[in-house]
Amino acid sequence: MRLSWIELTDFRCHPSLRVEPDPGVNVFVGDNGSGKTSLLEAIGYLASLSSFRRSPDASLVRLGAEGTVVRGEFASATGAALVEVEIPVTGRRRVLLNGKRAAGRAAIAETVALVAFLPDDLDLVKRGPAYRREYLDDLAAQVWPAAGAEQAEYERAVTQRNALLRRDGRMSDPTTLDVLDERVAALGGAVLSRRLATAALVAPSVEALYAELGEVPARVSFSYGAAGLEEVPAGAGADELAELLAPALAAARRGDLERRTTTVGPHRDDVDLVLDDRDARTRASQGEQRSVALGLRLAAYRVLADRRATAPVLLLDDVFSELDARRSARLVERLPEGQVFVTSARGEEVPLVGRHWRVATGTVEPG
Amino acid sequence: MFEAPIQRLIDELSRLPGIGQKSAQRLAFHLLTVEEVDARRLAEAIVAMREQVRLCQRCFNVTDSAECSICRDLRRDSSLVCVVERAQDIVVVEKTGEFRGRYHVLGGAISPIEGIGPEQLRMRELVARTAAEGVKEVIVATNPTVEGDTTALYIARILKPLGVRVSRLASGLPVGGDLDYADEITLGRALSGRRDL
Ligand SMILES: [Zn+2]
DSSP states (O other): OEEEEEEEEEETTEEEEEEOOOSSEEEEEOOTTSSHHHHHHHHHHHHHSSOTTOOOGGGGBOTTOSEEEEEEEEEETTEEEEEEEEEESSSOOEEEETTEEOOSHHHHHTTOOEEEEOTTTTHHHHSOHHHHHHHHHHHHHHHSHHHHHHHHHHHHHHHHHHHHHHHHGGGOOHHHHHHHHHHHHHHHHHHHHHHHHHHHHHHHHHHHHHHHTTSOOOOEEEEEEOTTOSOOOTTOOHHHHHHHHHHHHHHHHHHHHHHTSOOSSGGGOEEEEEETTEETTTSSOHHHHHHHHHHHHHHHHHHHHHHHSSOOEEEEESOGGGSOHHHHHHHHHHOOSSOEEEEESSGGGOOOOSEEEEEETTEEEEO | OOOHHHHHHHHHHHTSTTOOHHHHHHHHHHHHHSOHHHHHHHHHHHHHHHHHOEEOTTTOOEESSSSOHHHHOTTSOTTEEEEESSHHHHHHHHHHSOOOSEEEEOSSOOBGGGTBOGGGTTHHHHHHHHHHTTOOEEEEOOOSSHHHHHHHHHHHHHHGGGTOEEEEOOSOSOTTSOGGGSOHHHHHHHHHTOEEO
16 A cells, blocks of 8 residues: 655645655654644645544644645555545534545445554554554554444544433433434444454454564563453454443443542453553553553554555654654564655664755755 | 725635635636626526525425425325425435325435434424325435434434334445435435335
């Protein structure tokens, strides 16, 4: 899989920009604020329909412009995919895949695979469970295109339930709550089963990579605590989990009516990373945490490459400035053959052979 | 920004769905160049529509008399009712040619985010009709969204105790979309393959 070309209009600081990258390694070099990460962000947006900086859509539009347009074409052995996104400052986003309206992320995920390494990837290990839930959900949505739609629907169902609780509190209409619970349980079961399957799928690769990156070999696993459930049966399917979530939601209702929020469901679950029997978040060194984080991203790449019969596009946003020489070298050794995009303030710090581009506001030139 | 009469029209037009500032300006200046009779005909059409169109007292479809043409059509099966969110969804289902019952327009879907609960929809009217008209089956054709699904489940909860069969359009409709976007063939299949709730 590779990006053949990308065009931005009024995206972040760039009024207009077009790049036809190399099929191999591309290094975007530029000062802070030159818009090199924005260029990477635009590439990522075409694949995931969201910003890897977690920015809301409207903030991607250049200041003063009415909207932004990002267009790009991905090519793989199975054909080409033209993705076009139009984001107005107000109103709904429009996504076209090969000229046809695409309902959402699922249609894109079926054709485009991409993995991004970000400067704050250490958060995946060091910070709260939300980061690990998001990592697993993002990967699930790429492995099973339907999973992205399930996640969006689940989130919407929980938001609706919370809106009812917030507005009416203890006076909430019980029948409306009943049917919302039914939706939350059904969609929650689907999200949860995909998340558990993803954790099982990716953990062996993370463990292998952890050792390959030069750490003392250790067993690496996810420890999963589902909110409101005593335990999660191994290998449980969506329906089985939905049947467990339904009574858990019913049991939590009294408390939820008081707190005016939904306390049961995969949006509240605990996900820990465990090294042998140590919690990686609290009982691993910074270096070990760094290797686990790199392992998570590389493992995602391996899982996707394996599942999708095409190497994903790889984004490395300012990753090398954060790594010591040993981990940099080991990461580079493990980088796959496919197309790679790297950003860096100083091109010479990037230990990769490839085409260098100089990025400034509104321009990108071979450099 | 423009002379007051023009700006007033631009402001009104830009409040319409799908019309931004730029389109509103273009339309306003276009109306300035056409013959005056043409502009007047448009204005009169809007006024006439608002004066003459009302809601069917049985199903809340739009009509120009007390009951809509579907409710007046005696050949249609009154024991079968298709529930839709909005009146324009009726046209979409009608186009499939698969449905010979009557309709019920809810006026939206349950969405606490927007402050819409069952009380804000025509649920009570649906229950009353079901008993009064001897309805045996209700097909819920709300949009395939979280709100549409929730509404379908709600209808099943309140109608099943009355001995009414409640079914939902079979899947195959694009998830998260509007009924509008489904083509006739897909919708036709969804109608014939509906499943019980
Ligand atoms: Zn009628």
